[in-house]
Amino acid sequence: MREQVIEKIRETGVVGAGGAGLPTHVKASATVDTVLVNGASCEPLLMSDPYLMEAEIDTVIRGLHIVMDCTGASKGIICLKGKHSKALATVKAAVAKDATGRLEAFELKDFYPAGDEQVLVHEVLGKTVPERGIPLQVGSVVSNVESLFNIAQAMEGTPVTHRYLTVTGDIKNPMVVKAPVGTLVSDVLAFAGGPTIADYKVVDGGPMMGRVLPDINQPITKTTSGLIVLPPEHTVVAGKIMNPERLRRITNTVCCQCSRCTDLCPRNLLGHSLHPHKLMRVLDSQVLDSNIAREALLCSECGICEKFACPMQVSPREVNAQIKKVLMSEKISWESSGKELTTNPFRKIRAVPTSRLIQRLNLGKYEAHAGYGGEMTATKVILPLSQHIGAPATCVVSVGDTVVTGDLIGEIPEGAMGARVHASIDGVIESIADGKVTIKS
Numbered sequence: 432m433r434e435q436v437i438e439k440i441r442e443t444g445v446v447g448a449g450g451a452g453l454p455t456h457v458k459a460s461a462t463v464d465t466v467l468v469n470g471a472s473c474e475p476l477l478m479s480d481p482y483l484m485e486a487e488i489d490t491v492i493r494g495l496h497i498v499m500d501c502t503g504a505s506k507g508i509i510c511l512k513g514k515h516s517k518a519l520a521t522v523k524a525a526v527a528k529d530a531t532g533r534l535e536a537f538e539l540k541d542f543y544p545a546g547d548e549q550v551l552v553h554e555v556l557g558k559t560v561p562e563r564g565i566p567l568q569v570g571s572v573v574s575n576v577e578s579l580f581n582i583a584q585a586m587e588g589t590p591v592t593h594r595y596l597t598v599t600g601d602i603k604n605p606m607v608v609k610a611p612v613g614t615l616v617s618d619v620l621a622f623a624g625g626p627t628i629a630d631y632k633v634v635d636g637g638p639m640m641g642r643v644l645p646d647i648n649q650p651i652t653k654t655t656s657g658l659i660v661l662p663p664e665h666t667v668v669a670g671k672i673m674n675p676e677r678l679r680r681i682t683n684t685v686c687c688q689c690s691r692c693t694d695l696c697p698r699n700l701l702g703h704s705l706h707p708h709k710l711m712r713v714l715d716s717q718v719l720d721s722n723i724a725r726e727a728l729l730c731s732e733c734g735i736c737e738k739f740a741c742p743m744q745v746s747p748r749e750v751n752a753q754i755k756k757v758l759m760s761e762k763i764s765w766e767s768s769g770k771e772l773t774t775n776p777f778r779k780i781r782a783v784p785t786s787r788l789i790q791r792l793n794l795g796k797y798e799a800h801a802g803y804g805g806e807m808t809a810t811k812v813i814l815p816l817s818q819h820i821g822a823p824a825t826c827v828v829s830v831g832d833t834v835v836t837g838d839l840i841g842e843i844p845e846g847a848m849g850a851r852v853h854a855s856i857d858g859v860i861e862s863i864a865d866g867k868v869t870i871k872s
């Protein structure tokens with residue numbers, strides 16, 4: 432039975448909808464005590480998870496029970512912030528009427544990054560995930576709300592073809608929208624009434640961890656949680672576009688080693704050996720094979736150091752990301768000292784309230800939200816064969832083939848970890864190039 436359920440999750444292409452897209456059948460194969468539902472909606476402005484918990488709680492809970500049964504978990508805890516009061520009330524009511532008695536609701540405080548897996552596990556279970564570790568090592572898995580929704584659909588044989596995402600910023604009708612995976616960003620923006628400014632950039636994801644898109648002819652994927660339209664000079668956008676040489680110059684000349692970035696780093700506060708202020712000197716010395724340099728591998732790239740902590744407006748996050756890239760390309764891994772991790776006693780008072788972050792990022796005027804805008808259709812989708820962690824899917828269709836929504840177009844390569852990709856609209860395969868399949872209706 433368990434194997435059949437995991438196979439259905441695999442067949443339908445479910446991936447972690449809230450992060451880098453780990454294929455969910457891999458996670459569902461673990462054995463744990465507790466499943467945590469990550470409904471923190473951690474990034475400012477993103478609202479699709481609270482919406483799903485309000486509107487589709489029965490389906491989300493069905494998905495949760497399936498993951499609990501697969502993993503042998505005796506407890507399922509739905510974690511969300513009190514500020515999402517409607518969603519919280521809906522979740523509490525659903526938990527109260529659940530006949531199994533295995534579910535709980537957990538009200539998170541409104542700080543960033545409450546939804547970081549390691550932070551979430553610590554908040555809810557009081558356990559610290561080891562450095563470079565995963566929640567499984569402390570007996571839990573963390574599932575995203577939309578992933579659970581997709582798992583419930585998978586049991587009815589429905590593959591992942593659509594994505595709920597937030598469209599906000601300088602846009603006529605900010606909304607949560609349901610869109611076919613592969614829809615062009617330009618089409619999603621048009622569905623939301625279009626940008627209200629002539630010159631703009633679009634952030635794919637949240638303001639803290641999202642990336643600025645090179646143009647709006649990109650497709651949304653299974654992991655696109657939001658699109659934020661902002662002026663090019665906005666704090667959120669400007670900080671994300673910096674070439675490596677400029678970063679190196681700024682880092683070398685401006686960092687005053689005040690160590691505020693380390694004091695507020697959520698991973699350091701958990702007791703992990705991550706000291707961003709020391710890493711700022713590594714970029715300067717260019718000695719990358721050292722214990723300090725390896726600390727970059729512990730960085731979650733949450734952006735607190737860059738967007739909130741640093742008084743000099745330099746970016747330890749970007750420095751870490753660049754060092755990490757080099758270390759990973761040279762296959763240099765983290766070597767744990769084996770020391771017991773001690774949580775910083777000031778951790779709670781150093782947590783960054785989301786309201787202050789919004790103020791700092793100058794996002795206050797975008798906070799008002801218009802709610803659910805409906806399901807959109809698309810006449811053209813571009814489906815990347817890699818929307819997940821692992822090997823890209825192998826294309827199983829040819830140009831000119833006719834497909835209907837839900838048809839398989841990308842298969843997991845033999846023996847590899849990956850996720851299937853399915854047609855998200857009815858149409859004809861127009862092109863297959865650069866690892867992307869284009870379907871025109």
Ligand code: SF4
Nearest residue numbers: 686687689690692741
């Ligand atoms: S907070 Fe900024 S200036 Fe201070 S040590 Fe960190 S990077 Fe340097």
Ligand code: SF4
Nearest residue numbers: 696730731733734736
């Ligand atoms: S981005 Fe900065 S604050 Fe966040 S984990 Fe990395 S070093 Fe710490």
